[in-house]
Amino acid sequence: MSTPYEVVAQPFTLWVAPVGTAFPDVDTEPNGSWTKVGTSGDLNYTEDGVTVTHSQSVELWRALGSTGPRKAFRGEEELRIALVLADVSLEHYKNAMNYNAVTDTPAGVGTPGYRTLGLSRGLTVNQRALLVRGSGSPYGDSFAMQYEIPVAVEAGEPEVVYTKTEPAGLALEFVAIEDPNASSDDERFGRLVAQDAVAGT
DSSP: OOOTTTTTOOOOEEEEEOOOOOOOTTSSSOTTTOOSSSTTTGGGOOTTOOOOEEEEEEEEETTTOOOEEEEEEEEEEEEEEEEEOOOOOHHHHHGGGGTTEEEOOBBBBOOOEEEEHHHHHHHHOOEEEEEEEESBBBTTOOOEEEEEEEEEEEOOOOOOOOSSSSOOOOOOOEEEEOOTTSGGGGGOOOOEOOSSSSSOO
């Protein structure tokens, strides 16, 4: 009996990078400009997991002389990536604040060291490339799978709740923006890559 590799239950991890950054091969650790979201990656995500939503709006046209739809028109579609980040270090909080700069002020005589992050996001919505990767592929347990999203914006509205029994979480929600430089129309939001073999030698 064959192993049902197509049944995947693995945590996925999110990375962000400036738009135009090359995506790593599916079997290569992201480096360079790629920044892992969360100090410890998926160890900083709540058990709700990383959600990938493919939403659309389809209008069905019916003719007077029949009851069933005769044609469909897609008016809208979106790709959204969402997770709850249990990491309020400013270096990761900035993902929800339009990637504002974190300023580090060292301690001085009689003054503590501290870091600051501006909390207004302004009119310009900054864009990033996204890489969402997991160690589960539908073609083998030892293979990886990744979503490569060339352009996205963070559009979430996190409500950070500080209590004594639950970690504070930032609800992040990224929305893909159409890539005008996509190699084909069906890759305007990016592509899904699933490894099915090891690299040749």
